[in-house]
Amino acid sequence: MKRISQPPRSAGILLVLASLAFGCLQAAAAAAGPARPNLLIIQTDEHNFRTLGCYRALLPDDQAFIWGAGIKVETPHLDWIAAHGAIADRFYATSPVCTPSRAALMTGRYPQNTGAIQNDLPLRDDLVTYAEVLRRAGYATGYAGKWHLDGEARPGFAPARKFGWEDNRYMFNRGHYKKLIEDEKGPRVGSINAAGLPTYALDGADAKSFTTDFLTDRTIDFIRRHAAAPFCWHVSFPDPHGPNTVRAPYDTMFLSLDFKQPRSAQSPGKNLPAYAATLAGAFNKKQMALYFGMVKCLDDNVGRILAVLRETGQLERTFIVFTSDHGDLCGEHGRDNKGVPMEGSSRIPFLLHAPGVVPPGTVVRSALGNVDFKPTILALMGIANPTKDEGRDASPLFRTGRAPADWAELAFVRIGGGPKRAPVGEDGEFAEGSGWLGTFGRDYKFIVAPGAAPSLFDLAHDPDELTNLFTAPAQRDIVRSLATALADYAERFHDPHLASSRVKADLEWAMSTRAAYVAPDDAAPALAKVKRKGKQK
Numbered sequence: 019m020k021r022i023s024q025p026p027r028s029a030g031i032l033l034v035l036a037s038l039a040f041g042c043l044q045a046a047a048a049a050a051g052p053a054r055p056n057l058l059i060i061q062t063d064e065h066n067f068r069t070l071g072c073y074r075a076l077l078p079d080d081q082a083f084i085w086g087a088g089i090k091v092e093t094p095h096l097d098w099i100a101a102h103g104a105i106a107d108r109f110y111a112t113s114p115v116c117t118p119s120r121a122a123l124m125t126g127r128y129p130q131n132t133g134a135i136q137n138d139l140p141l142r143d144d145l146v147t148y149a150e151v152l153r154r155a156g157y158a159t160g161y162a163g164k165w166h167l168d169g170e171a172r173p174g175f176a177p178a179r180k181f182g183w184e185d186n187r188y189m190f191n192r193g194h195y196k197k198l199i200e201d202e203k204g205p206r207v208g209s210i211n212a213a214g215l216p217t218y219a220l221d222g223a224d225a226k227s228f229t230t231d232f233l234t235d236r237t238i239d240f241i242r243r244h245a246a247a248p249f250c251w252h253v254s255f256p257d258p259h260g261p262n263t264v265r266a267p268y269d270t271m272f273l274s275l276d277f278k279q280p281r282s283a284q285s286p287g288k289n290l291p292a293y294a295a296t297l298a299g300a301f302n303k304k305q306m307a308l309y310f311g312m313v314k315c316l317d318d319n320v321g322r323i324l325a326v327l328r329e330t331g332q333l334e335r336t337f338i339v340f341t342s343d344h345g346d347l348c349g350e351h352g353r354d355n356k357g358v359p360m361e362g363s364s365r366i367p368f369l370l371h372a373p374g375v376v377p378p379g380t381v382v383r384s385a386l387g388n389v390d391f392k393p394t395i396l397a398l399m400g401i402a403n404p405t406k407d408e409g410r411d412a413s414p415l416f417r418t419g420r421a422p423a424d425w426a427e428l429a430f431v432r433i434g435g436g437p438k439r440a441p442v443g444e445d446g447e448f449a450e451g452s453g454w455l456g457t458f459g460r461d462y463k464f465i466v467a468p469g470a471a472p473s474l475f476d477l478a479h480d481p482d483e484l485t486n487l488f489t490a491p492a493q494r495d496i497v498r499s500l501a502t503a504l505a506d507y508a509e510r511f512h513d514p515h516l517a518s519s520r521v522k523a524d525l526e527w528a529m530s531t532r533a534a535y536v537a538p539d540d541a542a543p544a545l546a547k548v549k550r551k552g553k554q555k
Contacts, residue, residue: 052374055399056336057152058241059252060323061123062316063116063164063194064259064356065342067367069093069313072100076107076381081481084350086278091310095321096369099340103371104380104416110458112387113433114344114356114364116166119388123343124148124167124181126392126407128511129432135514136436138192140169143179146405148392150182152250155401160185162236163254166192166343173207173216183252188236194256196263197223198232220263228265230255230312234319238326245330255319258312258346260355268311275310277303280482283352287484291470293359293454294483297352309348337399338371341388351483357433359456359465360483364431372398376416384421385458386412387429408511428500429458430507435468435514455508455515457500464488464500466525468518471537474500488528489535501528 067073071093074082083089112122117137118129124147129135133142153159161183168177174191183189188205196218197208207216208227225231237253244251263269279301286296320340327333347353347362356363368386370376375398389409396403397413414420421427434453456465461478473486474497487493505525508516515521523538 052335054156054248055372055375056244056248056332057157057250057395057399058237058323058327058336058338059250060320060338060340061163061252061254062258062340062342062367063254063256064344064346065313065367066309066346066348066362067365068362069258069310070096070100070367072097072105072369073107073367076105080281084280084282085306085348086276089275089277091272091313091317093313093317095317095324096340096367098324099320099338099369099371102373102378103338103369104376104382106368106370106382106386108383108385108429108458108460109341109366109368110364110385110387110429110431111342111344111356111366112389112429112431114358114431115433116164116343118433119343120166122387122389122409123341123391126389126405126409128389128408128430128513130435130512130514131408134167136434137166138170139436141167141179141181145181147181148396149250149252151392151396151401151403151405153182153184154404156248158185158244158247158249159183159251160240160249161252161254162188162233162240163190163252164193164256165189165254175205185240188233194218194259194261196220196229196261196265197227198229199227200232218261218263220265223265225265228315230257230315230319231265234322237323241323241326241332242330245332255316257316258309262305262308262312264308264311264315268315269308270311271314272307272310273304275303275307277301277306280348280350282350282482282484285482285484287486289471289473289486289488290484291465291467291473291486293465293467293470294351294473294475294486299352301349306348309346334373336371336373337375337395338369339391339395340367340369341391342366343388359431359433359454359458359463361477361481364458370398370416372416380416380419382412382415383460384412384415384425384427385429385460386410387431387458390429426503427459428503430504430511431456431458432513432515453515455504455513455521457504457507459500462496462500464497464504464528466501466504466515466521466528468515468520472524472528491533494533497528498530501525505529 111119113119113129117134121129121132121134125145149159168191172192176186180186195207199208209217209219209221211217233253240251344356345363350362390412393407393409393411394413397411432455452469454465454467463475466472472488474488475483520538
C-alpha cells in the first residue's frame with residue numbers, strides 16, 4: 019500500500035514545533051474518527067474499472083487506455099472520493115455476476131453459503147446484513163435501486179423481506195429500467211409496452227425520470243431528511259449495465275471518439291481455456307460511446323450527492339463507498355459483459371471516503387473481494403459485528419497501511435456450482451455443469467474449473483491475460499502455493515466445485531511435486547459458454 023504524500027514545508031524552528039504539535043492533534047483525531055459516522059454506499063452495475071480516472075492513474079498507458087490512446091471518460095467526482103480517501107487497486111467481485119456478488123457484499127459470506135449462489139435465487143432469511151447490524155445500532159437505514167436478492171420478481175418494488183433496510187420504497191428486485199416515475203400510486207417503471215408490461219425503453223426519459231437521476235433525487239431527499247441522525251443509505255444504480263442507452267446530452271457526448279478494439283481481442287493467446295479464450299466478433303464503437311455516456315451521467319450524479327453532503331454539513335462525518343457488483347469486459351478478449359475470471363469481468367472499483375479514519379490518498383494494493391466488505395466497514399465505523407463472517411477484516415490496510423500478522427494477500431473468486439436449473443434472465447449464466455473458482459493475488463491468478471483446463475496468469479508481466487502458464491516449469495512453486503490456498507478455501511467454505519472430479523484431480527496435481535501435468539481421463543469438454551447479449555456485437 020502507498021499513500022500520496024504532501025510536499026514538505028519548513029519555516030523555522032517555531033513553525034516546525036507548531037507543525038509537530040498540530041500533527042499530533044491530527045493523528046489523535048484520525049485515530050478517533052467521527053462519532054457514529056453516516057454510511058453512504060453508491061453501487062453501480064457491470065462497471066469496467068478503467069472508466070474511472072483514479073484507476074487509470076494507477077495503470078500504464080497501454081492498460082489505462084485499452085480502447086485507444088487518450089480515449090477516456092472524465093470522472094472528477096468519483097476521483098475526488100479516491101483522492102480524499104482510499105482506492106483499492108485489486109478489488110474483486112467474489113462472484114462476478116449480479117446476485118451472488120450482491121449476496122457476498124451484504125452478508126460477508128461466500129455466495130454458496132447465502133442461498134443466492136446464482137442469479138435470481140433469494141437470499142436466505144436467517145442472514146444478517148450489514149444494514150441490519152447498523153439498524154440495530156440505531157441507524158436510519160434505506161435502500162434505493164436494483165436489489166436482485168429476492169428471487170425472480172421483476173421489477174418487484176419494495177420487497178417484503180427488508181434485511182435491515184427500513185425505507186425500501188424505491189428498492190426493486192430485478193431489471194435495468196431506464197425510466198422511473200412516482201405519483202400517488204408510488205414508484206414504478208415509466209416505460210410500458212402495448213401489453214401493459216414494463217420495458218427497458220428510454221421512452222423520453224429526462225433529468226427527472228431517467229433512472230440514474232431519479233435514484234439520485236431519492237438519495238438527496240433521504241440525506242436531507244436524516245441530517246440530524248446517523249444514517250446508512252445504499253443507492254444501487256442499474257447503469258452502466260446494458261441496454262446501452264442514456265438520456266441527452268450523454269447519448270451523443272462520446273460519439274466522436276474513435277474507439278479501438280482492445281488488444282486482448284486481437285490475439286488468440288496461448289493455451290487459453292474456454293473461460294479465457296478470445297471470441298470472434300465485431301466491436302461496436304457506438305455501444306462503447308453510450309457506455310461512456312452512462313458512466314459520465316453516473317459521475318455527474320455522484321457530484322450532486324457530494325454537493326448536498328457539503329451543503330448540509332455532513333460530508334466530514336459521512337463514510338462514502340463507491341463500488342460495483344461486477345465488471346464489464348467491454349470488448350476485452352472479444353467478449354462483452356461478465357461471468358469469467360478475466361480482469362475486466364471480475365475486477366471492480368472500490369473507493370472509500372472515511373474522514374478522520376482513512377488518510378487521504380491511500381492506495382490499498384492487496385487483493386480484496388466484496389465478501390470482505392461487511393467486516394471491514396463495520397470495523398472502520400467502530401460498530402460491533404455480532405456475526406461470524408467468512409470475509410476478512412481489512413480495516414488495518416485502510417486505516418494504518420499495516421496488515422494483521424496472519425494476513426494472506428489472496429482473494430478467492432468463484433462462479434457456478436449452484437442448483438440444477440436452466441440459465442435464467444438477461445444476465446447470461448454459464449451452461450449447467452460449468453463455472454470455475456480461483457485464487458487471485460496481486461501478481462498471479464490461478465483458476466480451476468469442472469469443465470475446462472486450469473490456468474495461471476502472470477498479471478505483472480501479462481496484464482492482458484493472454485498466456486496460460488499453468489504447466490510452465492518455472493511457475494511450479496507459484497502454482498503449488500496458490501492451489502494449496504484454493505483447496506483450503508474450498509474445504510473450509512464448502513465450495514460445491516470441490517465435488518467435481520476434474521477440480522479435485524487438477525488441485526491434487528497442482529499441490530503435488532509431480533512435474534508433468536496430464537489432464538484427468540474424465541476431463542469434461544469445455545462447457546463454459548458465455549452468452550453474448552448483443553451489447554457490443
